[in-house]
Amino acid sequence: MNRIFLLSLLLSLAGTPSAWALHILIDPGHGGIDQGAVHSRLKEAEVVLDVSKRLQNLLSAESGVRVSMTRTQDKALSLPQRTKMADQLRADLMVSLHANAAPDPRAQGVELFFQNSLPPDEDALYLANLENQEFEEDSAHVGADSSRRGDVNAIVSDLHRQHRLRSSLRLSELMSKSWKDRESRKGPSIKQAPLYVVSRTNMPSVLVELGFLTNPTEARRLALPSYRQELAERLRDAILAYRIKMGNPIQNETISK
Numbered sequence: 031m032n033r034i035f036l037l038s039l040l041l042s043l044a045g046t047p048s049a050w051a052l053h054i055l056i057d058p059g060h061g062g063i064d065q066g067a068v069h070s071r072l073k074e075a076e077v078v079l080d081v082s083k084r085l086q087n088l089l090s091a092e093s094g095v096r097v098s099m100t101r102t103q104d105k106a107l108s109l110p111q112r113t114k115m116a117d118q119l120r121a122d123l124m125v126s127l128h129a130n131a132a133p134d135p136r137a138q139g140v141e142l143f144f145q146n147s148l149p150p151d152e153d154a155l156y157l158a159n160l161e162n163q164e165f166e167e168d169s170a171h172v173g174a175d176s177s178r179r180g181d182v183n184a185i186v187s188d189l190h191r192q193h194r195l196r197s198s199l200r201l202s203e204l205m206s207k208s209w210k211d212r213e214s215r216k217g218p219s220i221k222q223a224p225l226y227v228v229s230r231t232n233m234p235s236v237l238v239e240l241g242f243l244t245n246p247t248e249a250r251r252l253a254l255p256s257y258r259q260e261l262a263e264r265l266r267d268a269i270l271a272y273r274i275k276m277g278n279p280i281q282n283e284t285i286s287k
């Protein structure tokens with residue numbers, strides 16, 4: 031090990047923020063020319079950006095948490111750009127925020143999606159179709175790629191994948207609990223879907239659908255600043271609980287990366 035290599039290694043370690051704090055990347059969905067779902071005068075891109083900024087403010091006030099955002103303005107960002115950003119920032123966690131739409135105006139509630147490993151049900155496929163519109167790729171192609179890897183690589187990547195799945199599920203459960211605790215009723219449902227941003231990231235990630243813009247009651251609530259703040263608080267509570275549950279982020283990093 032020469033001195034230059036040692037120095038650069040030390041610098042890179044010192045510069046790794048996730049060694050000191052849980053680094054979370056908040057991803058407000060859509061933006062710019064892609065406004066997402068638009069109903070009842072509400073634009074998904076605007077609603078989720080506002081909730082994301084509120085969550086960013088809340089988390090920034092906490093010690094042991096570092097926050098980044100994929101976008102802070104109303105600008106377009108492709109799905110690959112978002113996952114690439116997560117990788118480049120070496121975030122420990124990615125939380126993508128969306129608002130839902132459905133043909134049936136009775137559809138309601140918060141829904142949590144994490145990385146897909148099971149065949150999705152029909153509703154999950156419908157949502158994936160809505161959210162992945164700009165990026166269509168045959169998921170079978172990914173399977174073919176991984177089967178070509180060497181055995182050891184395949185085992186290691188499978189362990190990483192399992193770790194990401196478990197952590198993502200844990201975060202989803204904590205989010206569901208955060209809703210349940212406050213409303214003392216059934217928490218949001220947790221689902222798996224082949225959504226690009228949660229399936230293509232190298233870190234635990236959860237996509238939260240904050241409610242249905244197509245449901246008149248939910249659309250009214252989602253328009254209220256006080257309700258948006260409440261949503262951000264619930265997400266913050268879950269993320270802080272996740273940080274405690276996962277313990278030392280340094281140890282987790284050695285497993286997850």
Ligand SMILES: [Zn+2]
Pocket residue numbers: 059060066067074128129161
């Ligand atoms: Zn969306």
